[in-house]
Amino acid sequence: EAGVTQFPSHSVIEKGQTVTLRCDPISGHDNLYWYRRVMGKEIKFLLHFVKESKQDESGMPNNRFLAERTGGTYSTLKVQPAELEDSGVYFCASSQVETGGYTFGSGTRLTVV
């Protein structure tokens, strides 16, 4: 079974530009999560999809971040316009049940300069 795939693995953009991160979950996993780790600190929750619906987006930092999961398959996370503090590693995870034990992707390292 293929794992959770994230693209790109690295992205370096200038402040004010737009970046779109993509996550392909494990096929059949209804639950999809986005997390972010900034500067070696804790991994912080961003949001949770169940199929195509946003179950919980309480962790989204502000309205510069937009997440979508059209059709309940892959998800995108767009940052527009990017700021310096958005730099970090963005992880996507998926699971069949929402009670924990996720499968994570390798992450996208975003650097805003």
Place this chain on the structure above:
Amino acid sequence: GNSVTQMEGPVTLSEEAFLTINCTYTATGYPSLFWYVQYPGEGLQLLLKATKADDKGSNKGFEATYRKETTSFHLEKGSVQVSDSAVYFCALSDKGTGGFKTIFGAGTRLFVKA
């Protein structure tokens, strides 16, 4: 709110040494507890879990026991190997207003020297 606190790293050990990484949590309900590991260049992998008090999770020689009385879930291994060098994250999953959410600690980096 819920939170996870784990010991700061890095932790540096020699091969075959005993490992303990401390983790304590705060939760309003009855969470499930997890340890995840991130090897260099890879994503997080679930290492072990425990879903109720006094449960012991174990995998690859690692163990952790869910201690409700001390709100702890310390990770232990009797004899570490160089290949165990990685970042270890303690986490809890609990049901909130938006459904279940997993919260992570800051991670502890482990270096094992040959």
